[in-house]
Amino acid sequence: MSDDNEIDMGSNIGRLTQVLESEGIEPGSQVGYEICKLIYLYHPLGGKMVDRPIKLAMGESRTVHVTRGPEKRLREAFEAEWKAIKADKIIANVARQSRIYGVGAVVMLIDGQDANSAVEFSDLYKQGVTFNVLDPMNTAGSIVLNQDPNNTYHYTGEAVYPHMRSQIINSPDDIDLTDVVVSSSLPVWLGLSQFMPMFPSMLSTQNLAPPYATVKCSNTAPIAGGFYLDEMNNQWQLVTEDVTVSITGLRNAAVEDFLRYIQQYTLGDEAEMGVMNIPVVQDERVTQNELNIIAMRKTIKFKINYYQQRMRNVARQLITKSIPTIYAEAK
Known part of the structure; x- marks a missing residue:
């Protein structure tokens, strides 16, 4: 970072x-x-x-003192609960929303209790407690989402497919910086951005002006008969993969320069992958009928090999350097 x-x-x-x-x-x-x-x-x-x-x-931990009762036991219990509910993260998030938009809110929810009823703090230790941090867009509600800010699932889209819900986050802090998602060669391609921004296939920024490129990785298959485990129990598997790079907005000479840039990279001592085929530039037909024009779209198909563990290491480096773009779509 x-x-x-x-x-x-x-x-x-x-x-x-x-x-x-x-x-x-x-x-x-x-x-x-x-x-x-x-x-x-x-x-x-x-x-x-x-x-x-x-x-x-919030750079330093808080010092807690209890004036009545067994201080050490009560302090340890307080600190354990503070950590369990991720109180520091909640405080930081609501402060962040307030500084960005001028207003932020945090809602306390008690499991099994009506959000409209008064809180009995004397019995609170018996209950499960969660917190929601809301920005102005959340508190404004939506015609298609849960509009009750006192609900655990406030502003959660009912139309989001179950297998997509892990992709919906409420804060940059929800991103796991220690692990990676993809198992392909995508991380190294995203880092080869000297000529233009590189995006995963189907995930380029909307309304992005050229030039840019998207990368589709497919047909991953093993080359070696089995994987190798190193002393850290990391799994090293040599694989081959088909990669299609679709480039928008570059003329032929610039695309040829990009191809040579990739080939030169793979010949270097620090390369994370090798090219097994002879890739060539191909024109694609992407039209806009209203204007009777064809976009400057070209593709290059690569057959590469790499160690999957190396890609995981590259991906972790990219994660720590990336700043996510998080925004709500305007209605």
């Missing part, structure tokens, strides 16, 4: 321009939800202005 003292503009110039040219930040204007979100995500100082004071305020 980038150092807090660095300013990294990255590939977010377009978003930053959108913020700076917005009518919502002119003197006397009311700043809307979307602009607040964009400033936090893309302005080089936006995230720091929000997160740094929170990190400083």
